[in-house]
Amino acid sequence: MPIHRLHESHDLRSKILPAELLSLFNDRFIRSCDLIEEYIFRLALRVVRQAGLVAPLAKGGTATEIAIGAGLDPLAGPWLTDWLLRLLTERGVLLCEDGIPARFQISNPLPDLDPVEIEQMQASHDATALPSFQLATLAAEGYPQVMRGESSGESILFTADRIAAWAAYFSNKNPLYAISNEIGARAVQAHFPHPRGTVLEIGGGFGSGAMALLDRFDEAGAATRINNYHFTEYSPIFLRRGQRALMSRPNARGHITCARLDMNRPFTEAHIEPASLSVVYGVNTLHVAHDLAFTLREIYTALAPGGLIAASECMRPFPAQTVYVEFIFALLASFRSPALQAAWRPNGGFLTPEQWIEAFKTAGFKDSFVWPDIFNIRDHYPAFVVAAVGATRP
Ligand SMILES: C[S@@+](CC[C@H](N)C(=O)[O-])C[C@H]1O[C@@H](n2cnc3c(N)ncnc32)[C@H](O)[C@@H]1O
CATH class of the missing domain: 3.40.50.150 (Vaccinia Virus protein VP39)
Structure with a gap:
């Protein structure tokens, strides 16, 4: 997890940000950014397993080949697979051969990391940012269905019982x-x-x-x-x-x-x-x-x-x-x-x-x-x- 950025970035922030924004990009905020990124990385690892991407990834291929190998929906599957695999590559757990399109391959077994532990860290660090974690959790639950073409993201994310989660997310308190x-x-x-x-x-x-x-x-x-x-x-x-x-x-x-x-x-x-x-x-x-x-x-x-x-x-x-x-x-x-x-x-x-x-x-x-x-x-x-x-x- 990129904790090192917290220490590195203090001096850096004052060099690269306008003075009037420095108070907004304080340690507390940056720490929440690092935690949500780590949380989403861990959710993405889970989704990759749940969507059946691990076996086709072991063979290697483009996002479309891997999505097809996993039997995913031809429209939503490749796009979401590509996004997830690019994230995992950026986090250093996949190999990616640049090209158009890029080819992905597993180098080592994917880590199995618990997202809940990060949500708990956020709860004790700054609970006001939890609405972002809650919405990411709801999205993660919907991924396998959307990737298989069984549901649309719209029908998963915009049900009446999710309006409160959206209101908490799109808020100046978050x-x-x-x-x-x-x-x-x-x-x-x-x-x-x-x-x-x-x-x-x-x-x-x-x-x-x-x-x-x-x-x-x-x-x-x-x-x-x-x-x-x-x-x-x-x-x-x-x-x-x-x-x-x-x-x-x-x-x-x-x-x-x-x-x-x-x-x-x-x-x-x-x-x-x-x-x-x-x-x-x-x-x-x-x-x-x-x-x-x-x-x-x-x-x-x-x-x-x-x-x-x-x-x-x-x-x-x-x-x-x-x-x-x-x-x-x-x-x-x-x-x-x-x-x-x-x-x-x-x-x-x-x-x-x-x-x-x-x-x-x-x-x-x-x-x-x-x-x-x-x-x-x-x-x-x-x-x-x-x-x-x-x-x-x-
Ligand atoms: C990221 S949200 C913005 C949230 C808002 N800034 C707030 O503070 O609550 C994007 C917004 O675009 C709206 N939207 C989606 N499609 C739209 C369209 N065709 N025309 C206008 N707004 C649209 C969504 O309903 C949503 O409220």
Whole structure:
């Protein structure tokens, strides 16, 4: 387990992170990041066994060959197998021969490591991060069925009895999620383009991103720069919960509006007028777009000249590197299988910083930014996977 990074990274953090983020990336937070990564590694080892991948891995092959060898579903099986095997390779328990596609092979028997022991360590270290562990546990339980094509990830992760688990996960009380809201809020404040304007949030979920942003503007004495915060979400259940949270804020009436918006459909269907917005914002939402090129064009059209698109996103530091949180979201077909673009969307899941910049450029935006500077950070600390990306409509 990468405990050594905790000691190494203290000095490093002050060199590679902006001063204003140092207090967020403290030892407590980094320790929780290390624990969730270790927890997901151990869950992944279990899933690899349960899905019957060990015997085909002993022979070696590409992820598709191994998934077929294990009798898995031809759609979900290879994608999830590839992700799991790349993670195990990064953790040094598999051999991988680089190539397109890569070939995987077991070198030594896979370790059998108990995930529960790590969850217990997290419980005594910082129990507020446990919702991330709970969601990863639910995902792990669903993997074998999804990999065999017996169920969809959507039907496993979004049952009514799992809403509480999602609400606890997408929360500012969960430090492993709140970090994205904090970084996003700071980026929007720093880049707010007009003296006053309307903010549209897409995929606002349970409202934790909106809460963090509005708190940030309140604390900075900048609340009046937001004429209207238009909070939108696709899922009616999430929207209701988000709306309830936001409308409980003082002065919400007349200042915050809430509506359903599907980012895969023309924004005018959700009554968003062209050139009407100062900011379009999303926290871990844009990568879910089925056709990101289409959604970026809709955002471009909805922004007034000089308007800002800003997205706080999990960042893939390098192509093909796994990001721990994908273990949960990769169960969803919508996450795995968006419309692809050869130049900047070669796979489903999270994008690299270069891919975001290319995506913005292709959609006609200018002055794109990645904050903090993942280009520098990733060389020193490849486990750093959160950042805000943004750009301006000319
Ligand atoms: C990672 S969550 C964001 C959570 C949110 N930031 C919060 O604090 O609760 C991604 C969100 O995108 C939403 N989403 C999925 N498909 C969408 C679509 N087609 N249009 C708009 N939102 C969508 C999901 O329902 C989910 O709430």
